[in-house]
Every structure is written in structure tokens, then in C-alpha cells.
Amino acid sequence: MAKLQLCLILFATIGCFLSGLQVRAMTHIVGGSYGWRLPSANISFYQDWARPRNFTAGDKLVFLFTTGLHNVVEVKKEDYDECTQKHVIKTYTNGPAIFELTKPGDHFFICGLSNQFCNGGQKLSIRVMNGDTSSDGGGLFGIITKSSSSSSSADSIYSLGMLSGLLLALMMIINIIFFI
Template identity: 55%
Template sequence: MAKSHVLLLFLYAAMGGLMIGEVGGMNHIVGKSLGWTIPQNASFYQDWAAPRTFAVGDKLVFLYSSGMHNVIEVSKADYDACTQKNTISVHFSGPTVLKLAKPGDHYFICGLRQHCLRGQKLSIKVAQGQVPVESGADSAKSLFSFRLVSVLLIFVLFMPI
């Protein structure tokens, strides 16, 4: 009886391992509890970003209601002028989650009305990630293989003979 409980415990642990997703970078909720909105002061988002380190593989989470705001990645010139002449990407559906895929400077604004001019803009510097990222197919295949072998090993070790 006790052996069957131990077996069930290991099986649940193995199933939990199968359900856990691939470990990735940090999730940064832009603006913390304020989210992505018009801030009280124009430096709010830069003040929020200043103590943080951003790396390739991290995700920026922009919390906002669709139709109220948007997230547009722009060039530095567009960021400085609050214009949309050279957009890199445009996102209208909130919340928006953006995975940081390239190192370097990244610039984000809200393109609605005068939001950018009122401080709804963010610039960050993304560092190269510490751990090399495997290609999606190779990473998924190796992760699946590891989990499959783990489950089979548990069955072999704890099956009654």
C-alpha cells in the first residue's frame, strides 16, 4: 500500500515535469502596477527601466486595454520626436508581450493621440543573453526526450515485478 503511494507521488512529479514549459528569460511588467498608460510624470517609464537589466530572451509585458493604448517599437528619431515614420512593430491588442530577440537599444511609444508627448514611452538597452539559446526545434526535441526518459525510468524503477 505504501509502495503504491510512493509510486503515485513519483508519477505526479513526473507528470508535473511534463507540463512545465521551457525555462526562458525574465518577464518585465512595464510600469509595474501602473501598467502601460499615461504616467503622472514624463520620466516615469525611464525611471522604471533604470535599475533593471534587460537581456535577449526576456519579455516585456505591456498591460493595457485594447483601444485605449498601443505599443509601437520605433527608431530613436521617432522616439525622440514622438512620431511614427519608421515603425519596427505595431501592437494594438492589450496586453502585449514582446520577447526581446536582439541586443541593443529598443524604443517603444504609445502612438495614440498625445500619449507619447505626455510621457508614455520607454527606451531600454538589451544585453546579449548569458546562456546561448538553442533553436526552437532542437530545444523542444531535447526537452521532450529528457522528459520521456524520466517518465520511463520512473516506471521501470517502481513497477512491481
């Protein structure tokens, strides 16, 4: 019994140290369930969608659109502001398009099939932070979350620290019941 207790204590201790690990990467579905298409009423729809979110290096943006009806063009700020394509960084023609945010800074995306799409609000600008600045530090028993306005369960990841913390609590209860 003592060996089992020692193993459980060791496992719980390792888990507590691991609970300090932080999750850095998230996948953001641009526009949520609306996807990447011309906003029907709100020209600032995509900026409103992005405003409460934190984007960090390592995250991915998923642009949901039908190939041939839309595209995603990463552009410089001037092109974003003017809805032009003079300084194209990358073009994604097949939907859905997945863009990995590899470096901090400002990123600008437009639909480049027609100026009417971009001028109609089908454009997105985001600020990407360094990958180590947005995590909340692990939380209780190693629950690792990433700051975001989304509240889905996919945005929370339970670490090994959660399991080890629960095992530690269970071990303490067993000790109280059987050995005291």
C-alpha cells in the first residue's frame, strides 16, 4: 500500500508541475458560423467579430467559403484600406482556407474577387501578439485556457495536471477514511 501511495504522490507532483504548461495555439473560424462571405447588413461585421478575440503566433484562421465564389487575399495595410491588390502577400483560392499566424504584428485580409466584396465589408484586420503573452497561466489544477470571447468547450483543454490534482484529492480522502 505504501508503494501505491508513493506512486500516486509522485504522479500528482509531476502533474502539478505540468499544469504550468500553457496552450498557445487556437483555431479561429473567421466570422463564426456566418463564415467568410459578404456581410448582409453590417459592413463592420468582421471587425466586430475580431475585436474581443486575442490572436497569437501559432493560432490558425479558418476562412469558410465556397471555392469560386470567394477567396482570401492577405494584403498590406494600404490595400486593405483602399480595397486594392497592389501589395498581395498571399492568395487563397480554395475554400476553406487555413492561414497560420506565424509572427506577431498586424495582418490584413480581403476578398479579392471583386471590389464590391471588400468595399461591402468582406475584409478583416487583426493584431497578432507573441505566442507567450495571451495565456492565463494554467489555472486551478492545470485547467489550461486561452483568452478568447468564445465560450465553447473546444477552447478549454484539460491537462495532465487536472487528472493528477484530482488523484491527489482522492488520495487524501482515502488516507483520511482508512488511515486516520
